[in-house]
Amino acid sequence: MVAEVDRECVALENSGSKRAAVTIGLGCLAVSWLVYFYWSALVGSSGSSAQSSPEELRQILDAGPNQSSGAALPPADRLARARAASKLGAMRDEDSMPSLLRAMEDSDPLIRGRAGAAVQKIMKADYYFRAEDPPHRRAETLAEIRRVWEGYLQHKRASGGGGG
Secondary structure (H helix, E strand, O other), rough: OOHHHHHHHHHOOOOOOOHHHHHHHHHHHHHHHHHHHHHHHOOOOOOOOHHHHHHHHHHHOOOOOOOHHHHHHHOOHHHHHHHHHHHHHHHOHHHHHHHHHHOOOOHHHHHHHHHHHHHHHHHHOOOOOOOOOOHHHHHHHHHHHHHHHHHHHHHHHHHOOOOO
């Protein structure tokens, strides 16, 4: 993706004046940097965190600020929690549902949104939880998700599938 942006930037630089080329070049550099930064933040490093177990990811996700204090997390912790929620969703780890449901009540819309998307993947259904909805709407949607999830767990236990 970055290479495509760079190719387009070079083509534009060759077609205009030097001033326009410099402006376009700086813009392309900024876009390339932003793409790299956000991609790195979303995907994470290729080190040991990329191979984290669901238990480790749940610990990261649950390490948020106390809901009553509302204290903001440093950006790195905030991104780590959002990334953990995304990875748990990608793993479709049912044991992570309690942590993800708690994260859907987080004060940070990024973490709420990632947790909501993970729950959607695990439950294979969209309950229209939106991180930016007003608190009362989020609470209603979350109550419905919890109701359906509890019903699923009861059915799973009754059919001998074990507890979630």
